[in-house]
Structure formats: C-alpha cells, structure tokens
Amino acid sequence: MKDSFCVAVTGQSLLKSDVRHVRHERFLDVLDFLKQGDVVFTNFESTILGRYGGWPTKGKYFDYSRPEMLDALQAMGFNALALANNHAFDLGPAGVLSTLGEVWSRGFLHAGIGTDETDAMKPGRQRLGDRDVSLFALDAGPGADNMYAENRSAARPARPGVNRLKTVRKLGVTEESFRKLAKLMQELRTSALELTNYAQPDDPTPVAGDSELNFYGTVFKQGPEFRRLVEIDPDNASEHLSAIRRAAERGDFVIAYLHHHHWEPGWQDVPGWVQGFARACVDAGANLFVSHGAPVLQAMEIYNGAPLFYGLGNFLFHVPAEETEWSAPEVWRSVVAACRYGGSGTLESIDLLPVVIGGEEKPLATRRLVPLAATGEVARDILQGFAVRSRVFGTEIAISGSTGRVFRAPKRKFG
Structure with a gap:
C-alpha cells in the first residue's frame, strides 16, 4: 500500500464543447494540479445522447452532451464521476441508459x-491508488418525481432514473398569511379548481395537520416568520446512511456526494439541512463529502477529520449565451482541492488552487470554455472569500500567493 493517497475534487462539469484542443498555459496548470489525485472527481452535470436516443423532458434549462465529452473529461484526468443531478434525466430514461453505457x-x-431505484442507490466501487473507493451520489431536488429511479411493482414497470435523497420543500408563513391562504384555497376549491390535476406529473404532497396546507403543489406551514423549510425524509436518509456505513465497515474510502437546488437567497450561504446531512454522512463513515448545485463557491468544513465541501461551484460551465442569469463574476470562480491522506489513513492537508473559467481577461471571458489557474488579485479574492466563509465553520485556510492550504485536522482514519 502506498504511503499517501490523494483525492482531487472540482466544481461541477457541464460541458458541450470538446476542450481537448485547448492548450492555454494556465489551463495546463489546472490539469497538472489534478494529476496528483489518485481519485480525480467531478459531477458530470449532463446526460448523454447516445444509442438509446431520448427526447427533451423540460423547457429552458435543458442540457445534453455527446459521448465524446466523457473522453474530454478522461483526457483531463478525471476517473470518478457523480451522475446524480438535475440534468441527468433531461433526455428521460433513454438518456440515463445511454449515460450508463458510455460511462x-x-x-x-x-x-x-x-x-431502477435499487440499481441507482448502489455505490460505485473501484480500486484507485491502492485503495478501495466507494462513491455514493444523490440528488435532493427539487425535481419532478418521474426523474427519479423507481423499482418495478405489480402495477408499474421499473423506471431508469436518478438516485434520490427525498426532501420536501415548504414555505413558512405567519399566522395571518396562513389564514388568508386557507381562505383562498377554500374559495378556489368551491369554484371546482381541484388540487389533484394541478399536481401532475407528481402526486399531491401530503400535509401534516392543520398547520400546513398544499396550495396547488406548494406546501405552506404556519410559523413565526416567512422562511423556506427543507425537510429530509428520515426513512430514506436512513437507507442511504446505512449503505455508507456498510462500505466504511469493509474498509473502503467513502465519498458521499449531494446535488441540490434548494439554494439560500444568498447563493454562497450553506443551508443548515445540508450541513446536518453532510455530518450524518461522516458519522456513518464517509471520509469526504462534496456538494454542487448552487453555481458558486460556498464554504468548507473539517468535521471529525473529514472535509465537507458544501459547494464547489463550477469547473466547466457551457451554458447558452441567452441564459444571462449567470453573469455574476462568482459564477465563474471556484477552487480545485487536493485532499492528501497519510499512510495511516488520516487527513494531512488540503491544497487549494483558485480557478476562473475563461480567465480574467475580457477577450477570453467571452469564450469561457475551460478553467484557468487564477493569478494576482483575483486569486487572492477567491481564496480570501473562501477563507472567510469557511472560518464560520471553524476551518482556517492559509493563503500564500495564489494558492491556499488547510493543514492537518483532527485525526480520522479509513481502511
């Protein structure tokens, strides 16, 4: 067994253009940084149009990739992919089957x-860098029920789809507003605007008691203030955590991945429910937790010796030019992290390389095909912002020039 083990992780990768021809010096710097990883991990934020065909299942935010995009990722050094995300079902079950075959x-x-659901819940397992690595990948939505994998039953065939962490999104409202909503709901129902047909293709979301109501697909909960509530189904979470526990008990290095779009109003803020689930994954035996969804760099935490990357933003982000909502600079800035473990299996350090998709120069920014190693003031801004957000979670990041490092944390062994 090697004396050291390294896992390199990046932001999510949504790519539609083959970037293997790009030879920009600072892109090559990024690729050199990735080479140190025994595991080089990203989320493949797409679905493959391949041998099974497929058709669009949504409107504006629809994406798919050609099979050779996987070759491009492989050429960059990636050997581990999370496939659970909001674009994984954009071509329906056919896209899921094509993606599985190509990967x-x-x-x-x-x-x-x-x-089916049983297959989607299975971890990927492979020997990498003299370690048995298990990868768990889940999507927490929000998404239509029919994008998630389902097992066969007596009345229904199996459905290929995405591995789901079941959540319910509720909107908290004050007592006065809740009464108004309840009155309006009653008036609408009296006018024969039934609820059931307005929930399709999903089933109506159940409500708990008189303090909640389902207003045509949105659950409102009476409370002291206006807020959004995301609740994880405890039984479903228990299934996922049990699977993590079994992988850890056999000595695997366990990576837990979560994708979600339940963003806070401030996109760089970490939702409390995500922190709770990430810590539960580590308590079950995960050695590393990574999350994507919000297209910005959030914070990281070291919990019981395990890194928790709450949001690594984007690594490759080939979105249509007409989607102007991604114009903020922070959407195009992130870090690549190399997590180093000693021979004893304890986390030793984490090296951080700040990146800018397309670079800082305006001529390059119009293309934005690949991430370039950030330099100068931009590199410091990325690292300092990351450090400030992470300090809230007790993580200190040392910045030296255009790189950062997190030093040895409380010991946590694997294997």
Whole structure:
C-alpha cells in the first residue's frame, strides 16, 4: 500500500464543447494540479445522447452532451464521476441508459443513476491508488418525481432514473398569511379548481395537520416568520446512511456526494439541512463529502477529520449565451482541492488552487470554455472569500500567493 493517497475534487462539469484542443498555459496548470489525485472527481452535470436516443423532458434549462465529452473529461484526468443531478434525466430514461453505457465503457468510477431505484442507490466501487473507493451520489431536488429511479411493482414497470435523497420543500408563513391562504384555497376549491390535476406529473404532497396546507403543489406551514423549510425524509436518509456505513465497515474510502437546488437567497450561504446531512454522512463513515448545485463557491468544513465541501461551484460551465442569469463574476470562480491522506489513513492537508473559467481577461471571458489557474488579485479574492466563509465553520485556510492550504485536522482514519 502506498504511503499517501490523494483525492482531487472540482466544481461541477457541464460541458458541450470538446476542450481537448485547448492548450492555454494556465489551463495546463489546472490539469497538472489534478494529476496528483489518485481519485480525480467531478459531477458530470449532463446526460448523454447516445444509442438509446431520448427526447427533451423540460423547457429552458435543458442540457445534453455527446459521448465524446466523457473522453474530454478522461483526457483531463478525471476517473470518478457523480451522475446524480438535475440534468441527468433531461433526455428521460433513454438518456440515463445511454449515460450508463458510455460511462461503463470508459471505466469511470461512477454513481447516482440506475436502471431502477435499487440499481441507482448502489455505490460505485473501484480500486484507485491502492485503495478501495466507494462513491455514493444523490440528488435532493427539487425535481419532478418521474426523474427519479423507481423499482418495478405489480402495477408499474421499473423506471431508469436518478438516485434520490427525498426532501420536501415548504414555505413558512405567519399566522395571518396562513389564514388568508386557507381562505383562498377554500374559495378556489368551491369554484371546482381541484388540487389533484394541478399536481401532475407528481402526486399531491401530503400535509401534516392543520398547520400546513398544499396550495396547488406548494406546501405552506404556519410559523413565526416567512422562511423556506427543507425537510429530509428520515426513512430514506436512513437507507442511504446505512449503505455508507456498510462500505466504511469493509474498509473502503467513502465519498458521499449531494446535488441540490434548494439554494439560500444568498447563493454562497450553506443551508443548515445540508450541513446536518453532510455530518450524518461522516458519522456513518464517509471520509469526504462534496456538494454542487448552487453555481458558486460556498464554504468548507473539517468535521471529525473529514472535509465537507458544501459547494464547489463550477469547473466547466457551457451554458447558452441567452441564459444571462449567470453573469455574476462568482459564477465563474471556484477552487480545485487536493485532499492528501497519510499512510495511516488520516487527513494531512488540503491544497487549494483558485480557478476562473475563461480567465480574467475580457477577450477570453467571452469564450469561457475551460478553467484557468487564477493569478494576482483575483486569486487572492477567491481564496480570501473562501477563507472567510469557511472560518464560520471553524476551518482556517492559509493563503500564500495564489494558492491556499488547510493543514492537518483532527485525526480520522479509513481502511
């Protein structure tokens, strides 16, 4: 067994253009940084249009990729992919099957989609860098029920789809507003505007008692203030955590991945429910937690010796030019992290390389095909912002020039 083990993690990768021709010096710096990883991990934020075909299942925010985009990721050094995300079902079950086939044929460690629910929940497992690595990948929505994998029953065939962490999003409102909503709901129902048909393709979301109501697909909960509430289904979470526990008990290095779009109003803020679930994954035996969804760099925490990356933003982000909502600079800035473990299996340090998709120069920014190593003031801004947000979670980041480092944390062994 090697004396050291390294896992390199990046922001999410949504790519539609083959970038293997790009030879920009600072892109090559990023690729050199990735080479140190025994595991090089990203979320493949797309679905493959391949042998099974497929058709669009949504409107504006629809994406798919050609199979050679996986070759591009492999050429960059990636060998581990999370596949659970909001674009994984954009071509329907056919896209899921095509993606599985193309990823399998290239030998990626992968997890997050499957031919049915049982298959989608299975971790990917592979020997990498003299370690047995198990990858768990989940999506917490919000998404239509029919994008998630489902097992066969007596009345229904199996559905290929995404591995789901079941959540319910509720909106908290004050007592006065709740009464008004309840009165309006009653008036609408009296006018024969029934609820059931307005929930399709999903089933109506159940409500708990008189303090909640389902207003045509949105659950409102009476409370002291206006707020958004995301509740994780405890039984479903227990299933996922039990699977993590089993992988850890056999000595695997366990990566837990979560994708979600339940963003806070301030996109760089970490939702409390995500922190709670991330810590539960570590308590179950995960050695590393990574999350994407919000297209910005959030914070990181070291919990019981395990890194928790609450949001690594974007690494490759090939979105249509007409989607102007992604114009903020922070959407195009992130870090790449190399987590180093000693021979004893304890986290030793984390090296951080700040990146800017397209670079700082305006001519390059119009193309924005690949991430470039950030330099100068931009690099310091990325690292200092990351350090400030992470300090709230007790993590100190040392900044030296255009790089950062998190030093040895409380010991946590694997294997």
